[in-house]
Amino acid sequence: MDSGNLAWAIAATALVLFMTPGVAFFYGGLVKAKSVISMMMMSFGALGLISVLWVLYGFNMSAITEGDPQFLAGNPFSDFGLANADDNTLVGATYGATFAIITVALISGAIADRAKFGSWMIFAGIWATLVYFPVAAWVWGGGWIMNLGANLGLDVSVIDYAGGTAVHINAGAAALALALVLGKRVGFQKGMDKPHNVPLTLLGAAILWFGWFGFNAGAEGTFNLLGTEDQSAGLIILNTLGATAAAILGWLIVEKIKDGKPTAVGAGSGAIAGLVAITPSCAALAPGWALLLGVLAGAVCALAIELKFKLGFDDSLDVVGIHLVGGVIGTLYLGFFATGTGLFVGGDASQLLVQFIAAVGVLVYSFVVAFIVGIAIEKTIGFRVKNVDEIAGIDTVVHGEEGYQLETV
Template sequence: MDSGNLAWAVTATALVLFMTPGVAFFYGGLVRAKSVVSMMMLSFGAIALIAVLWILYGASMSSVDAPWDFSGNPFADFGLAAANSDSMVSLAYGATFAIITVALISGAIADRAKFGAWMIFVGVWGTLVYFPVASWVWGGGWAMSLGHMMGLDHTVIDYAGGTAVHINAGAAALALALVLGKRIGFNKTINKPHNVPLVMLGAAILWFGWFGFNAGAEGTAGLLGTGESRVGLIVINTLGATAAAILGWLVIEKLRSRKSTSVGAASGAVAGLVAITPACADLTPGWALLLGVVAGVLCCLAVELKWKLGYDDSLDVVGIHLVGGMLGTLYLGFFATRTGLFVGGDISQLFMQFVTAFAVLIYSFVVAYAVGWIIEKTIGFRVKSEDEVAGIDTALHGEEGYLLADRV
């Protein structure tokens, strides 16, 4: 790896790692003031545990020798003892994807989850789901090889994580929301964020870091081999789709409630970022703008489903990440440059996108539900009702997010 690529690889790794504190701020501002510490700790706990597990065996599991291997051998290079320095940069970049995928799940169980139980879930789900799925999509597994096995000259497109990150996390979030059940007093007024500036700060950090998330692979793993770099296309699509999604979300808010909110703008930005993630390198900018608008509109409508269907996804991980991830992944089947159904291709791209998206969704949901259910039935996943009502920061962590001067 030359010095320029190496410098960008380290920078991109730092950018993506910074996204998880961005998730902590975004989620932390959305919950009650009495739960902000607990909410942010779920993200920081994910950073700590997943980083350690990735170094020990997750990196080894994330690539396979044959397409139909479930995952790589976790003991192939335990603790990365045999990895060289350049490859470790790429592996560190991969670790940041694993970290944020797990952290995203936590939004579905805000205000009611035990920290210790969450950490057990993080370790088990990361091992059984994220590490193998990463090998399927990016590490030579069946999804990455699907086009070749079908005799095609193209294959599944997931440049930066529509399936492996967002569908994966969204499906697990839905499973945990069902396992833990509804918050006490579950209704539309329960969702008022306690700190809107914190939400906006988190969204801004996410947008900033997402340029490393989407464009980072250009300098870390040599995914393109030789030829013209797509980094300019990736950057402009990451900017444009996100901006368009904000507009789409705000228009729907205005039509429904006569007000366009700052939380809506922040949520729209995240929805656009999610949708463009798998597609950033394989859409022309015009189609990326359309994807952004559709993502903003569709995700704004999708977050209302929990009230109609009765599941308590506290911070709308399902409505934004699962729905946005599915949209971005399937959209490629229609509009991916040269292979999309409406831009010169045939049904094969859509078929491969569909198979991969739903395979990851089903697998992640089933395993997450099983792991969550076992934890709930053994040590308990949900906090006591009295702690939930009082606010879980003090009960779980012995801290308060805000200590007012007149209480000192």
């Protein structure tokens, strides 16, 4: 790796790592003041735990050796602790770790205000080992999703440049499972809790958008996923800007029509929806189609967050409505508009078929494993705090701290 690529690799890694504190701020502002420490600690706990697991064996699991079964994962003990990896491999491993970290952190928003920290950490470690590490291998490391088109005898491959399936559908499905396992918060109903700190939420959204340029553009010119000539870097960063901006507009239009007022939280949420949707497709859409994707994602996700009230599951911070729905939209959209292979831009139904199979496969696998692991934890050591602690606010009970210490003179 030359010095320029190395410098960008390190910068992109730092950008994506910074996204996890961004998630902590975004989620932290959305919960009530007495739960902000608990909410942010789930992100920082994931940062600590998943980093260690990735170095020990996660990176080894994220690549399948040629000839091994494509539905499994790599050997976790092939280079335990990365003791024998060369410097270029270590750079790539560090970049990959940041994806694993944020994927786990995203799940936590579905169980805000009511989860035990220790139980969350146990779930995070098991889910990362059984789900994220293998799915990363399936999508990017030689697994069945990466080879799906060839295995079906088609001339197309699944397109998931930066994680529509591996990150967002994966996390969103697990979030839905945990929301069902932990059940509804006390007094669950529409409008039950207002965000306690809107500026904190917008700060988190801004950090996420900033870091997402490392998320989407990090591989280009660094890890050669699109070749060595860096021909798509400009397209990737423009689409990351354009789709996100368009999604803000789509979300705010829906809010204005539905509720009469566009909100700051809606603008931040719309931005996240657009970022989620463009993640798998940033290198495979013309800019105009990326703008359309953003508008659709913002509008649909703004409507999708209402499903929890109609269907009766308590996804506290709308991980399902934004990440699962947005990830599905971005993944399937490629089947219609991916440059050269999409149904409406020179291709046939083959691209849509492989995108659909990949999305459903990851969704079902992640949901089932997360549900089983969540139930096992709930039935043994317990996953949910007591109702009285939830009502009082769990920061002092779980962490012995308060987000805001107000002193009277």
